[in-house]
Amino acid sequence: MAKNLNVRASSPVAGLGRGRLTFVQVLAQSVSAVAPSAVMVTLPALVIPAAGRSTIGVFVAAALLMTLVGYCVAQFATRMIAVSGLYSYIAKGLGPRPGFAGGWSLVIGYACAAMASILGAGSYSTALLGRLGVPSTTASVALCAVVVGGFALALMIRGVQVSSRITLVVEAFAIVVASTVLVVAFVQSWHTEQQPRVLDDPSWTSSTVAFALLIAITSYVGFESASTVAREARNPLTAVPRAVKWTPLVLGALYAGAAYLQLAGPVHQSDSLTIVLALPPEAGGMSSEVASALSVLVEFGILASWLACVMGSVTALSRTLFAMGREGVLPSALGRAHSRFQTPYVALLVAVPVVVAVPIGYLSISGSPHDVLMGLLAVSAHGYVIAYVLVCIATPAFLRRIGELTVAPLVFGPLAAAIMTALVVWAALSHTFFAGTATAVYIALMAVGAAVFLVRVARSRGRLQNVGVYDEPVADDLLMTYQPWEVRR
Amino acid sequence: MTGAVNSFSGRQPKAVQSALRVLEQVARAGAGVTAKEVSATLDLPSATTYRLLNILVGEGYLVRLPDLTGFALGHKIGVLIDAAVAPTVPAAAREVLTDLRLTMRFGVHLAYFTNAAVRLADVDSEYPPPHDEPFLNKNLHACALGKLLLAEKDAPSSLLSRAASTSVRQVPEDAVLRVELARVRADDLATQAGELDATSACVAVPIRSASGSLIAGLALSGDVEHAPAMSRCVPALRECAERLTPLVG
Numbered sequence: 129m130a131k132n133l134n135v136r137a138s139s140p141v142a143g144l145g146r147g148r149l150t151f152v153q154v155l156a157q158s159v160s161a162v163a164p165s166a167v168m169v170t171l172p173a174l175v176i177p178a179a180g181r182s183t184i185g186v187f188v189a190a191a192l193l194m195t196l197v198g199y200c201v202a203q204f205a206t207r208m209i210a211v212s213g214l215y216s217y218i219a220k221g222l223g224p225r226p227g228f229a230g231g232w233s234l235v236i237g238y239a240c241a242a243m244a245s246i247l248g249a250g251s252y253s254t255a256l257l258g259r260l261g262v263p264s265t266t267a268s269v270a271l272c273a274v275v276v277g278g279f280a281l282a283l284m285i286r287g288v289q290v291s292s293r294i295t296l297v298v299e300a301f302a303i304v305v306a307s308t309v310l311v312v313a314f315v316q317s318w319h320t321e322q323q324p325r326v327l328d329d330p331s332w333t334s335s336t337v338a339f340a341l342l343i344a345i346t347s348y349v350g351f352e353s354a355s356t357v358a359r360e361a362r363n364p365l366t367a368v369p370r371a372v373k374w375t376p377l378v379l380g381a382l383y384a385g386a387a388y389l390q391l392a393g394p395v396h397q398s399d400s401l402t403i404v405l406a407l408p409p410e411a412g413g414m415s416s417e418v419a420s421a422l423s424v425l426v427e428f429g430i431l432a433s434w435l436a437c438v439m440g441s442v443t444a445l446s447r448t449l450f451a452m453g454r455e456g457v458l459p460s461a462l463g464r465a466h467s468r469f470q471t472p473y474v475a476l477l478v479a480v481p482v483v484v485a486v487p488i489g490y491l492s493i494s495g496s497p498h499d500v501l502m503g504l505l506a507v508s509a510h511g512y513v514i515a516y517v518l519v520c521i522a523t524p525a526f527l528r529r530i531g532e533l534t535v536a537p538l539v540f541g542p543l544a545a546a547i548m549t550a551l552v553v554w555a556a557l558s559h560t561f562f563a564g565t566a567t568a569v570y571i572a573l574m575a576v577g578a579a580v581f582l583v584r585v586a587r588s589r590g591r592l593q594n595v596g597v598y599d600e601p602v603a604d605d606l607l608m609t610y611q612p613w614e615v616r617r
Numbered sequence: 618m619t620g621a622v623n624s625f626s627g628r629q630p631k632a633v634q635s636a637l638r639v640l641e642q643v644a645r646a647g648a649g650v651t652a653k654e655v656s657a658t659l660d661l662p663s664a665t666t667y668r669l670l671n672i673l674v675g676e677g678y679l680v681r682l683p684d685l686t687g688f689a690l691g692h693k694i695g696v697l698i699d700a701a702v703a704p705t706v707p708a709a710a711r712e713v714l715t716d717l718r719l720t721m722r723f724g725v726h727l728a729y730f731t732n733a734a735v736r737l738a739d740v741d742s743e744y745p746p747p748h749d750e751p752f753l754n755k756n757l758h759a760c761a762l763g764k765l766l767l768a769e770k771d772a773p774s775s776l777l778s779r780a781a782s783t784s785v786r787q788v789p790e791d792a793v794l795r796v797e798l799a800r801v802r803a804d805d806l807a808t809q810a811g812e813l814d815a816t817s818a819c820v821a822v823p824i825r826s827a828s829g830s831l832i833a834g835l836a837l838s839g840d841v842e843h844a845p846a847m848s849r850c851v852p853a854l855r856e857c858a859e860r861l862t863p864l865v866g
Contacts, residue, residue, distance in 0.1 A: 133649055134683050206671045207681060220685065365675035530686045531653045534664040600683040607690045608648065612702045615730045615769040615831040 135606060140454060140597040141211045141359055143465030144472065148289045149361045154354045154368060156296035158375040161238075161350030161440030163245060165306035165433040168386035169426065171347045176391065179340040183387045186337075190344035191380025194351060196544035197516050198376050200523040201352050202369035203537055207530070209364045209599035212451030213355035213444065214519045219596030221522025221529070227595050228457060230518040232577035235448055236570060237511025239483060241350060242441035244504035247487040248434035249276045251497045252427050259424065269497065270488045277484035280438045284446070285466065285473045288360045291439055299436040303382070305429025309422055314389040338554040345551070346505065347383060349512035350437075351375040352519075353444035359599040442479060449475040455594035457584055506566035507573075513548060520545035632669075635661060639669045643679055648689035655688070699731035704738035710864040714739055717857045723847055724838040727861070728762050730831055733776055735762045738833070746838050747817040756813060758794065759786045761821035762834045764807035768798040769831050786812040806851060810844040818844040820851060822858045826866050833865050
């Protein structure tokens with residue numbers, strides 16, 4: 129053959145399992161990393177004061193914007209079987225340095241989301257234990273967080289099939305509970321025939337729109353994480369793009385429904401994290417037993433949602449660290465896969481203790497689970513949004529490089545990037561977006577990443593070329609040495 | 618999602634034709650051809666070509682090469698090749714088989730293996746095999762040649778259909794099947810007695826290429842009552858298989 133095809137004998141990400149996950153499990157990876165049922169009962173309450181009757185519209189607009197991002201992600205996902213999702217995509221589109229910036233940003237996003245979920249799971253299990261008389265102290269929250277972390281770690285090392293199957297069940301339970309409770313609360317408030325809540329539309333300023341939209345966007349982040357399990361999925365080149373395109377739409381429908389139900393009936397947002405949804409008995413004419421039964425159910429549902437989010441976020445985090453380890457950009461031990469379970473066990477063993485320890489430490493200083501949760505989620509949102517902007521810019525660049533650029537990605541990629549950038553700048557300049565600390569923490573963490581990257585690359589220039597590893601086709605996937613009369617494994 | 622698949626009624630012949638033309642063009646141009654080149658050669662709109670190429674890659678008929686720009690034929694094409702090739706037995710190998718047949722009162726059959734099927738290459742005309750090739754391939758778990766094939770596989774159950782013929786032994790549980798196939802691998806020998814039907818028995822030994830992969834099998838078939846006598850013929854069978862190895866490999 130005249131052309132040099134540069135086909136390796138074995139995949140650069142060999143060691144991770146292959147073809148393990150069904151489409152539904154891939155979809156569950158994306159959905160669980162978003163923790164939609166926790167969002168359903170909390171975020172509309174945050175957005176409603178800012179957006180009033182337009183809340184549904186805001187969630188729909190955010191869904192459309194995320195669908196644009198999903199479209200860009202899908203352009204890569206149909207062409208590469210990634211293990212590190214957006215990290216390898218950005219690297220292939222914009223080169224190794226922006227690639228690492230995007231990848232590290234996503235590492236921050238996944239890690240902080242996982243930390244927040246660990247804390248959420250710890251708080252809700254403590255709240256449930258509290259009903260049995262166990263005191264709800266910082267120590268008990270910490271203990272529960274450690275148990276949740278250990279449980280998730282064991283499952284994820286054991287195998288991606290086991291962990292994703294459990295994630296799927298837990299997430300489905302969480303969504304059903306959240307939907308049921310919202311519908312019950314809605315119907316109850318309807319029956320009392322009280323006046324529907326009169327929403328005084330907030331005075332529309334450009335910054336409130338931007339703020340509401342940004343908050344709504346943060347309720348979709350994580351949807352791209354199916355791209356981190358591509359190697360482990362069956363038919364990854366069709367399953368992953370489909371999951372990434374569908375997740376924002378499915379979530380958009382759930383959120384719009386949740387927002388609608390909460391627009392009509394007041395759902396009180398208490399400052400304490402442990403009772404996100406306090407159902408006031410007098411509001412719905414509900415007996416206090418019904419209300420408290422609903423509260424228990426909600427607590428179970430949200431606990432499930434946080435648990436699934438721990439698994440989803442840490443799965444995505446560990447795969448991204450695994451890829452960085454394989455490339456040598458981070459210590460190569462992170463790129464080791466378990467020989468029997470075929471999971472990135474070193475990356476998991478490194479990531480999970482950090483993900484458990486940071487929120488506990490933060491909580492012991494701050495004392496308010498609510499503040500810690502919000503702080504972590506704000507840092508995490510920075511990580512995601514920056515990575516999204518980069519991947520949208522990378523899309524036309526990547527397609528141009530491989531000679532497959534068409535009009536649609538050339539329009540949609542920069543459009544999505546421009547809208548997101550505009551929203552961030554808009555909200556930041558108008559001072560309604562109080563996230564100064566989170567921004568500072570994010571910038572500091574990015575600086576740490578940049579320092580590590582520069583040191584590692586300076587030690588060995590070859591590492592720069594390795595950035596963006598994915599599951600390449602190997603000689604056996606091609607028919608170059610094909611023998612019809614032969615049985616293969 | 619599934620709705621779109623179900624509503625497909627074959628009324629988009631243009632799309633199917635274009636996809637097949639794209640596939641053919643990649644085959645003609647050879648590994649490394651780019652999407653632009655395919656689009657230009659076929660005079661198809663570029664967006665259409667890229668979409669079709671991505672679908673064909675997603676389905677495994679093509680692969681995208683590591684440079685991400687080039688394409689080559691994928692593993693699914695292997696399925697088509699396997700179905701199209703016909704086994705041919707060299708004259709020298711046929712003589713070896715004739716020699717063995719003269720010493721045996723059992724049917725002596727040579728079969729080749731593709732990646733997923735048994736293909737009868739040279740069957741005994743005097744003592745014909747008890748079943749034809751399609752029947753054997755439908756019941757790989759119950760015939761000696763089929764067991765040789767299954768024993769090579771990491772996921773043998775992927776080749777088995779649960780709806781096997783009624784007169785045939787049921788497909789065993791996964792664990793049972795694994796033990797049985799491990800035994801086949803350890804002995805380098807597969808047998809069946811009364812599994813394919815009530816009256817027949819078979820033994821089969823593998824023929825391997827220089828690299829050790831299974832390429833063919835040599836089988837004896839006879840009456841189930843003569844199964845012990847057939848196992849006494851295994852050394853002669855192995856010796857013949859050894860003589861055949863350089864001829865069919």
